[in-house]
Amino acid sequence: MQYLSSAEITALEKKANVIRQSIIEMLSEAGSGHTAGPLGMADVFTLLYFALLKHDPDNPLWAERDRLILSNGHICPVLYATLAHAGYFPVEELLTLRKFGTRLQGHPHRQALPGIETTSGPLGSGLSQAVGMSLAERIDNPYSSKFFYCLTGDGELQEGQIWEAAMLAGKEKLHNLIVIVDRNGFQIDGYTQDVMPMEPLVEKFESFNFDVQEVDGHSMRALNDAVGKAQAVYGQPSVIIAHTIGGKGVDVFERDFRWHGNPPGKGPEDKIPKSDQARVALEKLRTLAGMIDKDNHA
Amino acid sequence: MFADHLHDAVKTGGEVETVPTRNGFGEGLLEAGKRNKDVVALCCDLTESTKTHLFANEFPERFIQVGVAEQNLASVGSGMAAMGKIPFITSYAMFSPGRNWEQLRTTVAYNDANVKIVGSHAGVSVGPDGATHQAIEDIAITRVIPNMVVIAPADVHEARKVTLAAAKYEGPVYFRLGRSATPVVTTEESPFEIGKAQLMFSRNESLEKKVGIISTGSLLYNSLKAAEELQAAGIGASVLHMATIKPMDTEAVAALAAEHDALVTVEEHQTAGGMGSAVAEFLSETNPTKMYRVGIQDQFGQSGEPNELVEHYGMGIESIVAAGKKVLE
Numbered sequence: 001m002q003y004l005s006s007a008e009i010t011a012l013e014k015k016a017n018v019i020r021q022s023i024i025e026m027l028s029e030a031g032s033g034h035t036a037g038p039l040g041m042a043d044v045f046t047l048l049y050f051a052l053l054k055h056d057p058d059n060p061l062w063a064e065r066d067r068l069i070l071s072n073g074h075i076c077p078v079l080y081a082t083l084a085h086a087g088y089f090p091v092e093e094l095l096t097l098r099k100f101g102t103r104l105q106g107h108p109h110r111q112a113l114p115g116i117e118t119t120s121g122p123l124g125s126g127l128s129q130a131v132g133m134s135l136a137e138r139i140d141n142p143y144s145s146k147f148f149y150c151l152t153g154d155g156e157l158q159e160g161q162i163w164e165a166a167m168l169a170g171k172e173k174l175h176n177l178i179v180i181v182d183r184n185g186f187q188i189d190g191y192t193q194d195v196m197p198m199e200p201l202v203e204k205f206e207s208f209n210f211d212v213q214e215v216d217g218h219s220m221r222a223l224n225d226a227v228g229k230a231q232a233v234y235g236q237p238s239v240i241i242a243h244t245i246g247g248k249g250v251d252v253f254e255r256d257f258r259w260h261g262n263p264p265g266k267g268p269e270d271k272i273p274k275s276d277q278a279r280v281a282l283e284k285l286r287t288l289a290g291m292i293d294k295d296n297h298a
Numbered sequence: 299m300f301a302d303h304l305h306d307a308v309k310t311g312g313e314v315e316t317v318p319t320r321n322g323f324g325e326g327l328l329e330a331g332k333r334n335k336d337v338v339a340l341c342c343d344l345t346e347s348t349k350t351h352l353f354a355n356e357f358p359e360r361f362i363q364v365g366v367a368e369q370n371l372a373s374v375g376s377g378m379a380a381m382g383k384i385p386f387i388t389s390y391a392m393f394s395p396g397r398n399w400e401q402l403r404t405t406v407a408y409n410d411a412n413v414k415i416v417g418s419h420a421g422v423s424v425g426p427d428g429a430t431h432q433a434i435e436d437i438a439i440t441r442v443i444p445n446m447v448v449i450a451p452a453d454v455h456e457a458r459k460v461t462l463a464a465a466k467y468e469g470p471v472y473f474r475l476g477r478s479a480t481p482v483v484t485t486e487e488s489p490f491e492i493g494k495a496q497l498m499f500s501r502n503e504s505l506e507k508k509v510g511i512i513s514t515g516s517l518l519y520n521s522l523k524a525a526e527e528l529q530a531a532g533i534g535a536s537v538l539h540m541a542t543i544k545p546m547d548t549e550a551v552a553a554l555a556a557e558h559d560a561l562v563t564v565e566e567h568q569t570a571g572g573m574g575s576a577v578a579e580f581l582s583e584t585n586p587t588k589m590y591r592v593g594i595q596d597q598f599g600q601s602g603e604p605n606e607l608v609e610h611y612g613m614g615i616e617s618i619v620a621a622g623k624k625v626l627e
Contacts, residue, residue, distance in 0.1 A: 069377075110409050118380065119409045125373040125401055132377020132385075135362060139338070139383070161401070164370035171365075 001228025002052055009220045015085065016046040020249045021285050022081040022094050027263035028278035030098040033106070035267065036246030036259040037153065038078035040184045043218045044242055045082040048149065052227055057087035060114035066146055067117050067133055071126020072153035072182070073107040074261075079116075080104050088115040124159025126150050127179065131165050134174045147231060150179045155187030158196045163208065169237040170209030177237040178230045179210070182217070184246040186257035201241060210239045217242030250281045251289050300522070301498050303488040308481075308522060316479035319516065320418050322454035323475050324349025326461025327386055331357050337465055338378055339386045340364050342371050348388040348418040348475075368393040372401035372415075379411040384465055391417025391433030391474050395440050407445045407470050414464045415440075420450075420474035421516065421566035422594065422611055423604035432599040433474070437514075438571025440472040441544045447492060448544040449473040450515030450565070450573070453482050456541060459490035467492055474515065476566075478604035481519035495540040495547035499525045501558075505534035509622045510558035512538045512551065514573045517564045517592075517613055524618035534558075535622060543573045548580055555581055560588040560625040564618055566608070569593040590625040592618055 023038045048068060056062045070079050084091045096102040103113040107121030120126050130150035137144050169177055189195050205212045211233045215222045230238035247253030258268045264278035272280050300309045307314045331337045331353050340362040345351045354361035364371045368389050375385040387394060395402050395415055406413045417436055424432045441448045451457040457475060464471040489496060499522050501508055513521035518539050525535035538554050555561060563574030574591030581587045594611050608614055
């Protein structure tokens with residue numbers, strides 16, 4: 001397991017905050033896109049790209065890299081912001097999100113941008129691809145130390161293909177496959193428990209022969225420990241159900257499913273008028289929701 | 299006149315051997331696997347039926363049994379291709395590319411993943427299993443996807459060559475196979491190249507009326523027999539076999555249209571969206587040509603014997619002859 005000192009944890013938390021600010025800026029500039037999911041997954045992405053993944057931003061196709069497959073492509077603003085801050089492309093390019101001619105397509109396209117492992121957006125197919133990658137790796141290198149991380153949404157688990165892939169992963173005992181579920185409890189039409197209940201989710205994955213963990217998706221230490229344990233599991237694929245708060249970091253956005261599919265400037269107006277949404281969100285992030293008065297900007 | 303490389307029995311009017319095209323795929327896949335260790339195969343509980351078992355028995359470590367899960371099949375294939383493998387994903391055409399179309403579009407074609415999609419049991423000649431298992435829309439739904447190559451081999455020899463060519467080609471390829479025994483028209487020597495149509499029968503130039511027949515897939519034999527009959531009836535007829543539907547050999551199609559009064563296209567598929575539609579799309583913009591499209595006319599199939607169904611749905615030899623006469627009226 002990767003050991004992280006308190007200082008390293010603090011640095012990662014600051015990095016996640018900067019990534020959240022980029023998410024707000026790019027979505028606000030784009031005028032469309034998803035807000036809650038990207039903010040909620042900023043801690044997971046930051047930990048992976050700045051502490052855990054074997055990767056090289058200067059050589060995105062490095063053969064020995066770990067693979068990160070984003071299955072719920074609609075949260076790509078967090079992937080793009082993380083890749084930019086990790087050095088895959090200039091941070092300024094984030095402001096081209098969703099615009100004509102951009103490398104930052106509305107849903108990620110593999111051939112458009114370095115660091116993107118697959119095209120995704122239509123839900124439910126990322127896990128199958130991660131399973132395929134893991135199977136291919138095992139043929140060439142049975143003692144491989146590469147890991148295949150697949151990030152999925154929780155509403156996405158309603159897709160049947162997810163369970164087709166889970167069945168195959170369990171059958172093939174893909175121990176280098178680590179699934180991280182963004183369990184924020186909501187989807188476009190409302191709370192997952194109302195749209196289509198997912199619980200008992202732990203038992204579902206266990207019955208498909210996965211090693212299952214549940215963690216606080218905003219605790220760097222808990223996430224790091226969980227990934228460390230998942231890496232140590234042998235003979236089974238792993239899933240980490242990361243309980244996250246949609247909209248995390250901007251208290252007025254948090255836990256409100258109406259922020260799932262809207263950018264700042266087009267969200268619900270009962271707390272902040274549309275014209276102020278981006279400014280207020282950035283201020284909340286820079287001052288850690290008013291807890292500090294100094295500017296926390298990058 | 300028949301092309302030299304065609305089977306003697308076809309040329310002399312003798313008894314023609316019949317073998318399912320899927321057998322040629324099975325042999326070709328095994329051969330491709332021996333030539334290149336990166337070739338892998340995946341199947342959805344239809345391993346013997348699709349003839350993937352020949353490969354699976356020889357290379358068990360390179361064969362993935364996916365179970366009855368065609369959506370997963372497509373995207374697992376995409377993932378394996380991302381790691382440098384050359385996956386052949388096999389099932390019945392009704393389920394792949396039928397059921398998993400969006401996975402093929404997004405995770406295979408848009409990713410430009412090097413996946414070979416093999417759809418067995420295409421056409422009404424599937425026979426007794428009935429309409430649920432007779433894929434007659436697969437050409438239409440695959441040829442509209444960017445990056446996708448679409449091929450319908452004529453017989454067992456061509457199916458083997460298509461399989462080997464697909465393994466060498468970099469990018470997504472779909473090809474369809476038949477279940478039932480299909481006349482062996484070509485030989486080991488017959489040429490096959492992705493994107494090239496082959497003139498299999500050239501008309502008697504002394505005849506005044508001229509019809510060009512374009513066939514794809516298993517109906518090459520019927521097309522050749524129909525051309526012979528048309529010539530016996532005093533109509534010059536040529537047969538261009540277009541195994542590769544996409545990318546189309548536009549040069550060959552343009553030449554055929556220029557040299558004949560009218561065209562007949564022949565395919566075991568819905569006329570809407572199939573090979574004939576592709577030819578019509580091309581010619582309408584370059585050299586509007588009178589055409590008749592032989593194929594299934596907006597109907598579902600049904601149970602029956604393969605030949606019986608081919609006749610019933612208007613793709614038999616006499617139907618092609620009639621189409622050739624009608625299109626010249």
